[in-house]
Amino acid sequence: IPLFLSGIYKLGYLKFINSKNIYDLFKPIIFILLGxxxxxxxxxxxxxxxxxxxxxxxxxxxxxxxxxxxxxxMIIPIYTPLWxxxxxxxxxxxxxxxxxxxxxxxxxxxxxxxxxxxxSGYYSNINNNINDIVSSITPLNQLQKILQNxxxxxxxxxxxxxxxxxxxxxxxxxxxxxxxxALIIGFMYLCIKKVIDYKIPVIxxxxxxxx
Numbered sequence: 001i002p003l004f005l006s007g008i009y010k011l012g013y014l015k016f017i018n019s020k021n022i023y024d025l026f027k028p029i030i031f032i033l034l035g036x037x038x039x040x041x042x043x044x045x046x047x048x049x050x051x052x053x054x055x056x057x058x059x060x061x062x063x064x065x066x067x068x069x070x071x072x073x074m075i076i077p078i079y080t081p082l083w084x085x086x087x088x089x090x091x092x093x094x095x096x097x098x099x100x101x102x103x104x105x106x107x108x109x110x111x112x113x114x115x116x117x118x119x120s121g122y123y124s125n126i127n128n129n130i131n132d133i134v135s136s137i138t139p140l141n142q143l144q145k146i147l148q149n150x151x152x153x154x155x156x157x158x159x160x161x162x163x164x165x166x167x168x169x170x171x172x173x174x175x176x177x178x179x180x181x182a183l184i185i186g187f188m189y190l191c192i193k194k195v196i197d198y199k200i201p202v203i204x205x206x207x208x209x210x211x
Contacts, residue, residue, distance in 0.1 A: 039069030
């Protein structure tokens with residue numbers, strides 16, 4: 001929720017202030033709703049075909065079918081054409097989830113399966129839609145590079161226009177990376193509620209520095 005609200009503000013409201021285009025104001029919301037709806041619909045069709053005597057709408061909802069689409073819509077660039085998002089959601093649920101047996105049986109993160117498919121197959125289409133955005137290496141990768149070469153941390157911070165700009169991530173192009181603060185708040189909440197184990201993301205971050 002913190003990332004969702006941050007994305008609406010930074011990639012919706014602030015974009016609307018500059019463009020005066022009402023579509024820009026609601027685009028983050030449309031993006032997430034469309035992603036969730038397509039993923040849900042894919043599994044409705046699947047359950048309708050496989051279990052004709054059962055309610056496919058309820059079965060699809062109970063399998064949390066909308067989650068891959070929601071996550072995918074948050075991690076791909078907001079400038080991605082909607083038709084590419086739709087294809088990615090279909091791939092996420094079908095290739096990343098259904099063919100493995102459905103909810104709880106998939107060995108890969110369905111949303112990341114869709115993400116890899118989109119970036120691999122439609123990167124040029126996405127790149128052509130990005131205006132006034134300069135593609136760059138991520139802050140974490142920059143920090144890794146600097147640590148490996150014994151450079152100063154100030155070089156990472158200054159490359160983003162200062163510490164505040166780095167924290168607020170003013171150059172974000174996807175909802176999931178719209179705010180470091182919102183990400184930390186969400187992470188802390190999930191850890192407190194014991195929804196996730198903090199060790200997994202911490203180990204992942206530490207491994208980024210090592211490798």
